[in-house]
Amino acid sequence: MLAITGAAFAMAPDADVIGFALGIEYADTWGHRGATHAIAFAAICAAILSAIWKEARSIGAFLFLTFAMASHGLLDTLTSGGLGAALFWPFDNARIFAPYTPVRVSPIGADFFSARGVVTLVSEAKWIWLPCIALAMTGWGLRKAASTG
Ligand SMILES: [Zn+2]
Numbered sequence: 001m002l003a004i005t006g007a008a009f010a011m012a013p014d015a016d017v018i019g020f021a022l023g024i025e026y027a028d029t030w031g032h033r034g035a036t037h038a039i040a041f042a043a044i045c046a047a048i049l050s051a052i053w054k055e056a057r058s059i060g061a062f063l064f065l066t067f068a069m070a071s072h073g074l075l076d077t078l079t080s081g082g083l084g085a086a087l088f089w090p091f092d093n094a095r096i097f098a099p100y101t102p103v104r105v106s107p108i109g110a111d112f113f114s115a116r117g118v119v120t121l122v123s124e125a126k127w128i129w130l131p132c133i134a135l136a137m138t139g140w141g142l143r144k145a146a147s148t149g
Contacts, residue, residue, distance in 0.1 A: 002055055003140040006068035009045065010132030013037045013072045017121055026083055029093055032120060033076055038089035042069035060143050068136040075128045081105035082120070103127045 013036040024031050035041055046065035050056045056065060076085040077098040082105060084095035105123045 002061055002064070003137055005049070005056070006064060006136035006140055007133045009042075009065050009069040010072050010136045011129050012045070012069060013041075013076075014121055014124060014129075017118075020120075027095070029086070029089065033073075033083055033085045033095065034093075035086060035089045037073035037076055037085035037087065039066075039070045039073065039087055040090060042066045042073070045069060060147070064136075064139050064143055067139055068132070071135045072128060072132045075103070075131055076124070077101075079103040079105040079124075079127065081123070 014032075016030065016032050016034060016036045019028070019031050020026075026032050029035050043066045046056075046062050046069065049065060050058075050062045056062065073085040073087050077087065077096050078101055080101040080103065084097040086093055087096045088094065105127055
């Protein structure tokens with residue numbers, strides 16, 4: 001169950017695309033790749049879940065969930081499309097890109113407002129969600145191996 005939650009955590013930051021429909025701009029703090037993609041945001045979400053959910057009530061589970069969600073923002077910095085991720089929110093709102101951006105994400109081209117978020121999600125899904133889910137599963141596997149061995 002924790003592994004599935006980790007995978008959900010890895011995808012969760014992109015729920016920010018609903019902001020497009022609400023009129024929040026991409027570059028805003030709560031816009032796409034904004035605060036929800038920050039390492040601090042990942043830690044906050046993991047802490048809340050650890051506090052309310054028994055299965056996640058351990059340092060290992062907390063670190064795993066933080067890592068699962070933070071890996072999403074980190075992977076987004078490797079993309080060459082759109083804006084970078086606000087990794088260091090709330091300390092710094094700058095949109096960060098890694099020095100090397102090997103992942104090509106098709107830019108957001110559709111002018112149609114509600115379609116914009118969907119286009120972004122589809123292009124991000126295959127490059128960011130899949131590796132994130134793989135990372136989350138690997139983290140969970142390592143944690144499991146460490147606790148049994
Ligand atoms: Zn993202």
